[in-house]
Amino acid sequence: MRVIAKSTLLKFWSKPEYNDAEGALRSWYDEAIKANWKTPQNIKETYRNASICANNRVVFNIAGNKYRLVVELQYQAEIVWVKFVGTHAQYDQINVESINEY
Numbered sequence: 001m002r003v004i005a006k007s008t009l010l011k012f013w014s015k016p017e018y019n020d021a022e023g024a025l026r027s028w029y030d031e032a033i034k035a036n037w038k039t040p041q042n043i044k045e046t047y048r049n050a051s052i053c054a055n056n057r058v059v060f061n062i063a064g065n066k067y068r069l070v071v072e073l074q075y076q077a078e079i080v081w082v083k084f085v086g087t088h089a090q091y092d093q094i095n096v097e098s099i100n101e102y
Helices: 006-013 016-034 040-046
Strands: 002-004 057-062 067-074 079-087
Touching (some): 006 016
């Protein structure tokens, strides 16, 4: 898959208060660019705890659910758009279906 806006991940883990997310986000990124997700079920096969949402959005638990990553997928184009990365508390304040912080 082509992951768009890796810079959003980098910007997040570069903040001192979130630098513990770097390893987990790098691992997710490395797995995502090698993936060939064609359906939401393909994602669930790898990430059982991923939440499949409306608007082709998927929420991933990062670093033991300390952080949340929201992406939008264009399956046929093999594109993953990073839409949000933040703490669980920050995630609770957003609308997953419309957030667009890249």
